[in-house]
Amino acid sequence: MKYFHLVWSALFRRKTRTIFTLLSVLAAFLLFGLLDSVRTAFANAGGSIAGVDRLITISKVSFTVALPKSLLPRIQAVPGVAQVSYANWFGGIYQDPKNFFPNEAVAENFLDLFPEWALSDAERTAFKQTRTGAVVGETLARKFNWKVGDKIPLQATIFPQKDGSNAWTFDLVGIFHAKDPKLQGQENVLFFNWSYFDEASRFRSGTVGWYLTKLADRNQADRVAQAIDKLSADSDHETKTQSEQAFTAAFVSQFADIGLIVGAIMGAVFFTLVLLTGNTMAQAVRERIPELAVLKTIGFSNRSVLGLVLSESALLLLLGGAIGLAIAGVVVGIVRVKLGATVPLARVNGPIWLRGLALMLLIGFIVGVLPALRGMRLRIVDALSGR
Amino acid sequence: MGGLLRKLGSATTLAVAVIVPILLLTALPWWLLLALIGALAGWMAVTRTGRQAWSVTQVGIATIPQRLGSSSVVVVGIAGVVGVLVALLAMGAGFETTLRETGTDDTAIVMRAGAQTELNSVLDHDTAALVSQAPQVLKSAQGRPIASPELVVVASLAKKSNGLDANVEIRGIGERAWDLRPNVQIVAGRRFVPGLRELIAGKGASGQFKNLDVGSTLKLNGQVWTIVGEFDSGDSHNSELWGDTDVVGSTYRRGSSTTSINLRLTDAGAFDALKATLASDPRLKVDVSTTREYYNKQSENLAQIIRVLGTTVATIMAIGALFGALNTMYAAVATRAREIATLRAIGFRGLPVIVSVLLETMLLATLGGVLGAALAWAIFHNYTASTLGANFSQVVFAFDVSPALLWSGLKWALAIGFVGGLFPAVRAARLPVTAGLREL
Numbered sequence: 007m008k009y010f011h012l013v014w015s016a017l018f019r020r021k022t023r024t025i026f027t028l029l030s031v032l033a034a035f036l037l038f039g040l041l042d043s044v045r046t047a048f049a050n051a052g053g054s055i056a057g058v059d060r061l062i063t064i065s066k067v068s069f070t071v072a073l074p075k076s077l078l079p080r081i082q083a084v085p086g087v088a089q090v091s092y093a094n095w096f097g098g099i100y101q102d103p104k105n106f107f108p109n110e111a112v113a114e115n116f117l118d119l120f121p122e123w124a125l126s127d128a129e130r131t132a133f134k135q136t137r138t139g140a141v142v143g144e145t146l147a148r149k150f151n152w153k154v155g156d157k158i159p160l161q162a163t164i165f166p167q168k169d170g171s172n173a174w175t176f177d178l179v180g181i182f183h184a185k186d187p188k189l190q191g192q193e194n195v196l197f198f199n200w201s202y203f204d205e206a207s208r209f210r211s212g213t214v215g216w217y218l219t220k221l222a223d224r225n226q227a228d229r230v231a232q233a234i235d236k237l238s239a240d241s242d243h244e245t246k247t248q249s250e251q252a253f254t255a256a257f258v259s260q261f262a263d264i265g266l267i268v269g270a271i272m273g274a275v276f277f278t279l280v281l282l283t284g285n286t287m288a289q290a291v292r293e294r295i296p297e298l299a300v301l302k303t304i305g306f307s308n309r310s311v312l313g314l315v316l317s318e319s320a321l322l323l324l325l326g327g328a329i330g331l332a333i334a335g336v337v338v339g340i341v342r343v344k345l346g347a348t349v350p351l352a353r354v355n356g357p358i359w360l361r362g363l364a365l366m367l368l369i370g371f372i373v374g375v376l377p378a379l380r381g382m383r384l385r386i387v388d389a390l391s392g393r
Numbered sequence: 394m395g396g397l398l399r400k401l402g403s404a405t406t407l408a409v410a411v412i413v414p415i416l417l418l419t420a421l422p423w424w425l426l427l428a429l430i431g432a433l434a435g436w437m438a439v440t441r442t443g444r445q446a447w448s449v450t451q452v453g454i455a456t457i458p459q460r461l462g463s464s465s466v467v468v469v470g471i472a473g474v475v476g477v478l479v480a481l482l483a484m485g486a487g488f489e490t491t492l493r494e495t496g497t498d499d500t501a502i503v504m505r506a507g508a509q510t511e512l513n514s515v516l517d518h519d520t521a522a523l524v525s526q527a528p529q530v531l532k533s534a535q536g537r538p539i540a541s542p543e544l545v546v547v548a549s550l551a552k553k554s555n556g557l558d559a560n561v562e563i564r565g566i567g568e569r570a571w572d573l574r575p576n577v578q579i580v581a582g583r584r585f586v587p588g589l590r591e592l593i594a595g596k597g598a599s600g601q602f603k604n605l606d607v608g609s610t611l612k613l614n615g616q617v618w619t620i621v622g623e624f625d626s627g628d629s630h631n632s633e634l635w636g637d638t639d640v641v642g643s644t645y646r647r648g649s650s651t652t653s654i655n656l657r658l659t660d661a662g663a664f665d666a667l668k669a670t671l672a673s674d675p676r677l678k679v680d681v682s683t684t685r686e687y688y689n690k691q692s693e694n695l696a697q698i699i700r701v702l703g704t705t706v707a708t709i710m711a712i713g714a715l716f717g718a719l720n721t722m723y724a725a726v727a728t729r730a731r732e733i734a735t736l737r738a739i740g741f742r743g744l745p746v747i748v749s750v751l752l753e754t755m756l757l758a759t760l761g762g763v764l765g766a767a768l769a770w771a772i773f774h775n776y777t778a779s780t781l782g783a784n785f786s787q788v789v790f791a792f793d794v795s796p797a798l799l800w801s802g803l804k805w806a807l808a809i810g811f812v813g814g815l816f817p818a819v820r821a822a823r824l825p826v827t828a829g830l831r832e833l
Contacts, residue, residue, distance in 0.1 A: 022723065023723070023724070026720045027717075029712070029713075029716040030713040030717050030720075031713075033710065033712045033713035037706060037713075040709075041706075067548055067549065067613050068546070068547040069549065070546070070547045070560075071547075097513065099509075104694075161507060163510075163513045164508070166507070170678055209515065240615060242614050244614070259559070260559045260560065261780055262780050263554070270480075271481075271706060274476060274710075275710060277469075278469055278473040278713070278714065279713070281465065282717040282720075285466045285721075286720065288462065
């Protein structure tokens with residue numbers, strides 16, 4: 007630390023060059039911050055902390071195939087099951103297909119299975135008692151400026167009403183929010199009563215899309231899942247039960263292998279960056295050979311010269327990288343405020359910073375190590391005489 | 394006065410550095426670039442200043458091997474930008490092309506009103522029969538309408554890549570479907586026999602999912618189905634499994650209902666008449682569109698997202714590469730300061746110096762652009778991937794690294810090279826001769 011001033015002045019010996027290199031580093035880590043934020047958002051969708059004690063049961067054939075409602079009491083009777091609820095995908099459109107958000111018909115007790123969502127008791131009761139009632143997440147309510155008491159018209163795409171009309175109207179009776187800000191992405195949803203859906207819809211009466219089971223003991227997940235699937239084994243509606251996370255992870259991976267795409271881009275970016283900063287560091291050390299020799303002459307050990315050059319390259323990376331990540335944080339923050347939590351961008355928080363810092367140090371070491379070794383090994387006599 | 398002029402000079406440089414790349418990226422056609430190169434060559438061959446520029450450029454290029462390390466920063470940096478840009482755009486273009494080629498103007502698709510996609514649609518048997526009888530539907534040699542009642546359902550199968558379950562689309566087709574889509578070829582095995590639990594797998598689907606080879610079986614709702622063939626349609630149907638509509642319907646308990654009617658029009662101009670016919674029949678509540686319109690609409694959103702993503706990523710990378718190029722070229726100008734000052738002292742003008750540094754940078758940039766584009770082409774051309782499509786199932790597509798994309802990648806390279814070379818070039822030309830001569 008006592009050499010900080012020395013490292014700092016060595017870094018800014020050639021101002022223009024250092025600033026240009028810093029800007030390159032900055033661009034690379036700005037990109038890293040943005041892409042890692044996207045990757046984290048997709049990963050979070052699958053791996054939220056909440057929901058570890060819930061199982062989801064869908065048709066083994068596909069998520070789109072309905073299950074009979076008669077399974078409900080049988081699942082409830084499986085030992086280790088605390089509570090069972092069910093839901094059905096509705097797929098309605100609000101005004102324009104571009105406004106897409108998930109909307110589902112859910113059982114009365116559905117929200118009780120989600121302790122991570124906050125909904126006032128009054129609104130909870132209102133939802134249960136209003137036939138055409140609906141609740142939405144706060145993110146969604148803010149996006150369309152909905153207030154409790156509003157009527158929300160949805161255009162059905164899959165389930166017309168009994169008379170063939172596609173127009174469904176719901177009364178907004180409650181707005182819930184996620185207690186953990188990390189789960190804000192899940193607020194982008196509308197729920198309405200399954201009983202209303204079942205009675206008014208032309209298709210699929212008496213069936214549900216999926217069952218959601220709360221476990222009494224989360225360690226029993228595998229056993230309970232197998233027991234539930236056994237209920238309908240070899241029937242014409244076989245089920246597949248898995249943890250909510252496993253289900254979401256498989257679902258998200260259907261869009262694309264986000265990790266692979268992000269990884270490939272960052273690979274190209276960092277490869278270029280190593281070459282670029284490596285070149286800068288090599289130049290910087292080459293120019294300073296006589297100075298390094300002077301340092302050695304006045305008593306700096308080989309090891310401290312090595313340390314000085316390595317710290318210089320690490321400082322270069324840390325400085326540019328930290329500014330880049332900070333800008334990424336601001337950009338992500340602005341986009342999230344403008345577009346709500348509907349865009350797949352996670353806050354640039356602790357884990358992203360940790361990964362970023364680790365990368366800065368790693369790249370700092372890679373680009374610094376060769377010039378540093380050169381500085382360490384130089385012989386004073388040769389260096390001072392310009393050989 | 395001199396200070397003001399210098400300031401004005403750098404304002405001009407800045408303006409040029411902003412305007413030229415924008416023109417380059419948005420408006421430059423290839424023939425204009427060729428014309429510019431031609432004009433430059435002519436100028437270099439004929440005029441005195443031009444000949445000076447040529448000789449200075451030659452010296453610059455000849456010394457590149459001495460600065461291999463720093464010159465490669467320009468090349469590799471720009472190659473990275475162009476490679477990533479071309480690869481991402483090729484992904485979007487591939488998806489768009491696959492869906493665009495699925496539709497034609499002379500075939501139409503009819504679904505329940507408001508359904509948007511086939512998976513959401515339900516049509517009863519009577520509707521299907523009524524729609525097929527419309528006068529605008531082409532008749533086969535036997536006098537039967539070329540219309541295929543189709544049933545789209547989804548099955549969840551394990552993917553080869555990660556073993557995770559993903560959705561594959563199963564399309565029950567009518568017997569006229571083969572006349573409707575003459576481009577479909579059976580590449581292995583045979584067609585399914587109507588009435589049996591047999592499926593044929595599209596080339597894309599069998600590449601992406603486990604256990605879809607000819608001869609393998611899969612269990613749907615407790616019933617065993619056999620894969621008896623593999624087909625290639627060259628479009629998004631390649632992502633599907635095909636079977637007999639009635640048999641698929643019974644396995645999925647759909648009765649005699651279907652999800653869409655696909656039909657061939659008497660000619661492309663008959664579409665409006667068909668639409669009017671269907672709309673005027675009070676027994677029908679259906680939407681009709683040409684298949685081209687239907688499939689084009691499915692690619693719009695994703696293609697747009699990929700375009701925005703690709704351009705954003707490439708822009709940020711380009712900024713990084715630009716500063717790398719600036720560093721390199723400033724260093725190059727600095728090492729050649731004495732030589733440039735000598736040239737100026739013996740009467741060379743500023744313009745040849747500017748041209749030579751610019752040309753050198755753009756040459757390196759072109760090299761990087763070609764390298765990046767070539768890498769993107771070598772790695773990603775026809776690389777297959779899949780994503781979730783409109784029918785809630787995987788759409789398999791191949792990356793499409795087209796000449797147009799390679800050209801736009803090259804334009805990006807030239808734009809970065811131009812800006813990266815301009816400032817060092819101007820610095821070189823402005824270098825006071827006396828100071829330059831004293832440089833080591």
